[in-house]
Each structure stands twice: as C-alpha cells, then as structure tokens.
Amino acid sequence: MKTKNGRNVGFGQWLRTYEGQKLYVSILFLLIPLALLVLFTFVPAVNMVGYSFQERDQFGVDPKFVGFENYKTIFTNPDYFITFKNSLYYLAGSFVQQIVALLVASILCSKIRAKGFFKGVLFFPYLMNGVAVSIIFLRFFTKGNPPLTQEGTLNSVLALFGAEPVRWFDPANTFLVNCCLVFVSIWRYIGFDIIMYIGAIQSISPDLYEASNLDGANPFQQFRYIVFPSIKPIVSLQLILAVKGAISVFEIPYIITGGNYGSSTFVIKTIETAFKKKQVGLACAMAVVLLVIIIVVTLIQKYFFREGDDKPAKSTKKEAA
Amino acid sequence: MNKKRIISAMLACVVSMSAAAALSGCDSSSEGSSGKSAKKSEDGKAVLEVLTHRTDRVDDGSLDEMTKAFEEENNCDVQYVAYQDYTGTIATRMGTDDYGDVLMIPDDVELKDLGNFFEPLGTYDEMSATYRWADRKMDADKNVYGIAYGGNAVGVLYNKKVWSDAGITDLPKTPDEFLADLQLIADKTDAIPYYTQYADASWTITQWQSLVLSATGDPEYENKLLTDKLDLFAEDGGYYPVYKLMFDLFSTPSVIEEDHMTTEWESSKVWMGEGKIGTMMMGSWAIAQFREQAENPDDIGYMPVPITAADGKQYAETAPDYCVGVSKHADNKELAKKYVEWFTGESGFAEKEGMIPAKKDSALPDNLSEFENAEFFEKAATPEELVGKFNEIDTKSGVGVYNGDTDNFKIKLAEAAFAGKGEDEFKAIIAAENEKWAAARDEILG
Numbered sequence: 208m209k210t211k212n213g214r215n216v217g218f219g220q221w222l223r224t225y226e227g228q229k230l231y232v233s234i235l236f237l238l239i240p241l242a243l244l245v246l247f248t249f250v251p252a253v254n255m256v257g258y259s260f261q262e263r264d265q266f267g268v269d270p271k272f273v274g275f276e277n278y279k280t281i282f283t284n285p286d287y288f289i290t291f292k293n294s295l296y297y298l299a300g301s302f303v304q305q306i307v308a309l310l311v312a313s314i315l316c317s318k319i320r321a322k323g324f325f326k327g328v329l330f331f332p333y334l335m336n337g338v339a340v341s342i343i344f345l346r347f348f349t350k351g352n353p354p355l356t357q358e359g360t361l362n363s364v365l366a367l368f369g370a371e372p373v374r375w376f377d378p379a380n381t382f383l384v385n386c387c388l389v390f391v392s393i394w395r396y397i398g399f400d401i402i403m404y405i406g407a408i409q410s411i412s413p414d415l416y417e418a419s420n421l422d423g424a425n426p427f428q429q430f431r432y433i434v435f436p437s438i439k440p441i442v443s444l445q446l447i448l449a450v451k452g453a454i455s456v457f458e459i460p461y462i463i464t465g466g467n468y469g470s471s472t473f474v475i476k477t478i479e480t481a482f483k484k485k486q487v488g489l490a491c492a493m494a495v496v497l498l499v500i501i502i503v504v505t506l507i508q509k510y511f512f513r514e515g516d517d518k519p520a521k522s523t524k525k526e527a528a
Numbered sequence: 529m530n531k532k533r534i535i536s537a538m539l540a541c542v543v544s545m546s547a548a549a550a551l552s553g554c555d556s557s558s559e560g561s562s563g564k565s566a567k568k569s570e571d572g573k574a575v576l577e578v579l580t581h582r583t584d585r586v587d588d589g590s591l592d593e594m595t596k597a598f599e600e601e602n603n604c605d606v607q608y609v610a611y612q613d614y615t616g617t618i619a620t621r622m623g624t625d626d627y628g629d630v631l632m633i634p635d636d637v638e639l640k641d642l643g644n645f646f647e648p649l650g651t652y653d654e655m656s657a658t659y660r661w662a663d664r665k666m667d668a669d670k671n672v673y674g675i676a677y678g679g680n681a682v683g684v685l686y687n688k689k690v691w692s693d694a695g696i697t698d699l700p701k702t703p704d705e706f707l708a709d710l711q712l713i714a715d716k717t718d719a720i721p722y723y724t725q726y727a728d729a730s731w732t733i734t735q736w737q738s739l740v741l742s743a744t745g746d747p748e749y750e751n752k753l754l755t756d757k758l759d760l761f762a763e764d765g766g767y768y769p770v771y772k773l774m775f776d777l778f779s780t781p782s783v784i785e786e787d788h789m790t791t792e793w794e795s796s797k798v799w800m801g802e803g804k805i806g807t808m809m810m811g812s813w814a815i816a817q818f819r820e821q822a823e824n825p826d827d828i829g830y831m832p833v834p835i836t837a838a839d840g841k842q843y844a845e846t847a848p849d850y851c852v853g854v855s856k857h858a859d860n861k862e863l864a865k866k867y868v869e870w871f872t873g874e875s876g877f878a879e880k881e882g883m884i885p886a887k888k889d890s891a892l893p894d895n896l897s898e899f900e901n902a903e904f905f906e907k908a909a910t911p912e913e914l915v916g917k918f919n920e921i922d923t924k925s926g927v928g929v930y931n932g933d934t935d936n937f938k939i940k941l942a943e944a945a946f947a948g949k950g951e952d953e954f955k956a957i958i959a960a961e962n963e964k965w966a967a968a969r970d971e972i973l974g
Contacts, residue, residue: 468943
C-alpha cells in the first residue's frame with residue numbers, strides 16, 4: 208500500500224491514513240442506502256423481467272414459462288393496444304401545450320406589467336397535487352344529475368350564456384372524454400413549460416434585440432430569427448419529455464374516469480392487470496415495455512443535452528487553435 | 529487522532545443502527561404488552577384479543593358495550609383491535625405467531641392451510657346441524673375452523689315509499705316487470721328510478737355478479753358450468769338473464785341518472801333515504817348503512833332478485849360474511865372458542881347489523897320480510913377435484929366474473945348500453961366472453 212506521499216505502509220496502517228479513512232467511511236455510509244436500493248429496486252426489477260416471460264398469479268404459485276406470449280398479447284390484443292392510441296391524444300395535446308407555452312412565454316418576456324404575478328399564477332397548477340387537480344376538474348366537467356346534483360362549473364358558466372348543458376363525459380363520445388382529460392393535463396403541466404421557455408428566452412443576449420431593432424425587424428421576425436433558433440434545444444427537449452409524459456399518464460384519468468369510457472392509459476391498464484385481473488406475468492411484461500420506452504426516450508434526451516453542452520466547448524477549442 | 533476518528537465513525541454507525549433497532553424494539557414490545565406478555569389484565573382477568581374488520585363498530589363502542597355481558601359471565605377482558613385494511617394487515621400479522629386469540633379468517637388462507645393457523649371448532653357433521661355455511665372454512669378432513677358471524681341475502685335495495693308512490697303494489701318477478709316498474713317511477717315521481725353509482729364502477733358493477741346464482745336458483749350452477757361445460761352466457765343459465773337485465777336497464781336513459789361519471793356513493797345513501805333515488809343494486813350488507821342515513825329507516829326495503837328461475841320460483845342465495853376463527857397460538861383456547869360461540873350466536877351482533885345469523889334456529893332479520901315468496905339457498909360446496917378450478921379459469925381467460933376493471937365485460941356492457949349501441953353489441957360482447965371462457969376451460973380441465 209502506498210500513501211499520497213509514496214510511503215509504503217501495511218494495510219492496517221494504510222486504513223488509518225486519510226485516504227484509508229475516506230475509503231472505508233464512504234463504504235460504510237454507502238452500504239445501507241445501496242443495500243436498500245439493490246434490495247428494493249434492482250432485485251425486483253430483475254425479477255420483473257423474469258416474470259414477464261411467465262404466466263403467473265399474484266402468489267406466484269407454479270408459474271409457467273411462456274416466452275414472448277405476454278409481449279405478443281400487449282401488441283396484438285385490442286384491449287391493451289388501445290391504450291397506445293389513447294397516448295396519442297396526450298401526445299397531440301402536448302404539441303398544443305408547447306405552442307401555447309411558447310406564446311405565453313414570449314408575451315411574459317416582453318414589457319408588460321405584473322410579470323411576476325402572471326408567472327406565479329401560471330406556474331401554480333404545476334405545484335398542486337395531481338389528485339387535487341383531478342378532483343377540481345371532476346367538479347369542473349360535472350354534468351349534474353337533477354334533482355340530486357347541480358351542474359358543474361363549466362356547464363354553469365355556459366348556462367350564463369344561454370347554452371345547453373353539455374355532457375362532457377359521454378360514453379358515446381370517447382374522443383370528447385379524452386380531449387377533456389388532455390385539457391386537464393395541459394392545464395396542469397403548462398406552467399412548467401412556460402418557466403422553461405422564459406428561462407431560455409431570457410438567456411438571449413439583449414444586444415441581439417437591440418441590433419435587430421436598429422435593422423428594423425418586427426417582433427415576429429425577431430421571434431423567427433433570434434428567439435426560436437436560440438431556444439431550439441429546449442424545444443426539442445420538451446417534445447421528448449412529452450413522449451415520456453404521454454405514455455406514462457396516470458393520475459388524471461385514473462381519478463376522473465377511473466379509466467372507463469375508453470380513457471384507460473397504459474399505466475392504469477398495467478395496474479389493473481396486476482392487481483384486479485391478477486395476471487402478474489402480463490403486467491410485468493407491460494411494465495418492461497414501459498421501462499424500455501422510457502429508457503429509450505431518456506437516452507435520446509441525454510443525447511440532445513450533450514449536443515447542447517458540447518457545441519460551445521468545440522467552438523472555444525477552435526478559437527484557441 | 530486517527531483512532532478517535534475511527535471510533536467516532538464506528539460509534540456513529542452503532543448509534544444509528546441501535547436507534548433503528550430500539551425504535552422497532554419499542555414497537556414490538558408495546559405490541560407485545562397488548563398481546564402476549566399481558567395476557568392477564570391488572571385485576572387478574574384473562575385477556576382475549578379479538579381482531580376484526582369492523583372498525584365502525586369498534587370506534588363507536590357498540591362492540592365493547594355488547595361484550596360486557598360476556599366479560600362478566602366469564603370473568604375476562606375482551607380487547608378489540610380493528611383494522612381498516614383488514615386482509616392486508618392480517619396477512620402481515622399472520623406471518624408471526626401473534627395474531628390475536630380470535631380473528632376473522634381472511635379468505636386468502638387456502639382451505640388446506642387452515643389447520644396451520646386455526647384451531648378446529650368441531651367436525652362438519654356436528655357444526656352443520658347448528659350453523660349455516662358450516663362448510664365454508666373446512667379442510668379436507670371435514671374439520672370446521674370458522675363460523676360466519678352473519679350472512680347476507682342477495683336482492684335489490686329500494687325505497688319503498690318511492691315505489692308505492694308510483695302506484696306499484698306487487699314486487700316485480702321478471703326483468704320485464706322490473707323495467708316496467710322503473711319506467712312507472714320515472715313517469716309518476718320526481719325520483720331517479722335507478723342509480724348506477726357508476727363513478728365507483730370498479731366495485732358497484734360487481735354487485736350484479738352476486739345475482740347470478742339467485743337467478744338460476746341452482747346451488748350447483750357454478751360446478752355445472754365446469755362439469756357440463758356450459759357456455760358462460762348460456763341463455764337458460766344465470767349470467768345471461770342478469771347481464772341482459774343490466775344491459776337493458778342501462779340502455780334506457782329515462783330510468784337511470786344522466787351523468788354516470790359524477791355519481792356520489794356517500795351522498796347516494798342520503799338521497800335514497802330522502803326518496804330521490806328509487807333503486808340500487810346492492811347486497812344486503814348495504815341495508816344497515818342506508819337505513820342509518822335515512823330520515824325514515826323503514827322506507828329502505830330489500831326485494832328479491834326480479835328474475836324468476838326456470839321452475840317458476842324466485843330464489844335468493846345467502847352467503848356468509850367473514851368467518852370467525854380461533855388462532856392456533858391462542859393462550860386460552862377454551863375461552864376463545866366460547867367467545868366464538870357467543871359472538872356468532874347469542875351476542876345478537878348479526879341481528880343488529882341486519883344480517884342473517886349463523887345459527888340455523890334463529891329468525892331471519894326483518895329486512896328480509898319481503899322475501900316470503902322467495903326460497904333461500906346456499907351455494908353448494910365445490911367437489912374436491914374442482915376446487916380452485918373456477919378461479920383458475922376465470923383468471924386465465926381474463927373474463928373476471930367478480931372484477932370491475934376497465935376491460936371487464938361488465939364495463940364493456942355498461943358502456944355499450946350507455947352509448948345506446950343496442951342488442952347486437954350485447955351479443956357480440958357475450959359471444960367474445962363465451963369464447964375466452966371456453967378456451968381457458970378446455971385448456972385447464974382438458
């Protein structure tokens with residue numbers, strides 16, 4: 208063993224040196240969290256992959272190996288496959304969300320009063336608990352059951368303008384049901400996007416605006432040629448995150464409709480498969496599919512982030528050369 | 529210096545670990561004081577720990593009140609411990625030896641394992657003479673390990689006043705009469721004739737499944753489905769009439785509420801009491817809860833299933849709630865057995881809850897007074913070679929007769945009905961289920 212100074216010492220002595228202590232204290236401190244992590248995250252995850260090739264119930268009594276049968280079910284059985292279709296609603300919704308967020312962010316970056324107030328108001332839904340948001344919107348979309356219950360908020364407001372109450376959660380119209388749920392999702396998450404965009408826009412040097420002003424650019428041209436190119440990495444990052452979000456939607460539909468009326472999502476279906484239908488093997492396969500999608504998306508996201516970091520580094524190198 | 533550091537690092541480890549140990553240690557010792565170590569209370573009486581799922585009756589003190597007579601008679605102290613999530617909690621406790629002296633037997637324990645956890649209370653031949661449902665917690669050697677504390681009959685919950693206001697004098701005997709009566713309520717009163725409570729569909733819709741056996745009037749029907757390889761939705765069976773009734777009912781917007789997604793369970797109890805709701809499909813367990821919320825408890829009635837079996841009679845299946853058993857590790861087994869006998873018999877708990885008492889010679893609760901024309905029966909025991917097969921097929925096929933998940937046929941039927949898709953959709957859905965069921969059955973039974 209060698210110490211920093213290059214002196215040769217025995218292992219026992221080395222342990223007493225600064226490096227030695229650093230090592231074993233780190234190991235001791237890491238031992239418990241790592242043990243917990245392995246025990247409660249990695250072991251179950253590895254088991255889950257194993258289970259996904261089996262047909263098994265919740266007690267795991269004589270499981271049967273079925274190969275890729277479970278995966279085949281997920282991608283061929285319409286009961287399961289439809290959840291991917293529902294994810295498309297959320298994906299489409301997130302495009303709308305990005306556009307609106309970008310618009311609002313641009314407005315909030317211009318010279319208006321009470322910017323901070325608006326930022327706070329718009330960001331607030333993101334801080335609220337998803338369950339609370341869902342319950343608020345359950346009331347919001349209520350079509351009353353006279354004489355038992357009153358019309359919900361939205362229908363009451365519509366009634367002020369003389370409109371007939373609308374049945375928002377109409378079993379005959381799953382498109383409308385999903386659109387309502389997507390609206391809730393947009394409402395909840397848009398604050399986060401707005402803040403991200405504001406941050407990106409504010410990092411643009413004011414000199415550029417000034418220069419473009421002198422050149423006589425109008426606000427639209429400024430956005431098209433200055434703002435948008437500068438925040439492009441953030442936009443692509445947000446779009447990737449949207450894919451992740453769209454596939455893992457859970458609490459909003461689970462609380463508002465319980466996944467009924469054709470609004471079930473992939474995660475809701477996974478939970479039902481495991482704990483209501485007790486087909487644990489199939490549910491594990493679904494979880495693995497979700498895991499793979501998330502990993503792929505995360506890798507793409509990491510790739511984009513790296514691009515953003517590397518570019519300035521490269522350019523400085525060139526300058527130095 | 530170095531030594532000091534090592535020692536202090538070690539010390540930190542030891543302290544944090546022992547703190548954890550001490551915390552859990554504290555926990556178990558306090559648990560123990562209520563369970564093991566203090567089996568005698570301060571005044572030297574024997575202590576009996578009873579684990580139950582009835583948090584409501586423990587919290588309002590009525591169980592303690594009721595038990596005083598037993599405590600005096602036997603000079604003991606009965607301590608109730610109630611769990612909100614009973615099956616979940618009890619499964620954990622049963623991993624140890626300390627799970628009370630008397631407890632409700634969770635259904636997760638397989639019949640063949642009963643002897644590992646519970647004391648036999650008697651043989652089937654002895655017990656079945658006195659008790660209903662004696663075969664429910666019985667092992668292959670016919671030892672009975674638990675007696676139900678009460679049972680339920682299958683029927684339909686309704687508001688008598690609403691029904692009589694609509695001019696209905698005779699209770700419906702067939703699905704057509706039932707639907708016609710509901711239409712009458714819609715025409716003549718302001719009440720909503722039938723309330724689906726669809727917001728909680730995952731359990732409310734499963735209430736329909738409990739009607740199936742009563743619709744056939746055949747205690748052996750579930751076994752026959754397996755032995756005779758009947759179609760699950762055979763038209764002369766139990767499933768078809770029940771779910772056809774549900775489909776037709778849900779397809780008629782005039783007799784159900786308008787917005788199903790925002791129905792409210794707790795409020796529905798009040799509304800039915802106020803006569804704003806006419807009818808709901810609920811087990812008889814719900815009667816007591818609805819009466820508690822009603823202005824006039826006598827308005828809440830319970831009628832037999834409005835489906836007449838092939839032989840022209842109406843039937844009502846009775847089924848037990850939890851069975852009460854004695855822990856194999858109980859300290860005072862004789863006292864515990866005495867308590868089980870007392871609790872399921874003379875305590876009168878079942879009567880008070882409006883349930884059917886387990887003792888055969890006891891009177892039916894008066895909420896079943898409208899069942900005079902209906903014949904009660906109990907589901908027959910499953911022959912040994914078929915034990916567990918029904919559930920196995922059910923899980924394997926994904927039909928899920930007792931489930932209410934979003935792919936379940938009940939949800940599909942209900943939503944097709946709500947959307948007004950009509951008869952063809954009904955046929956398509958049940959045909960698909962028949963096929964799934966038959967495939968899984970043939971694979972498992974060969």
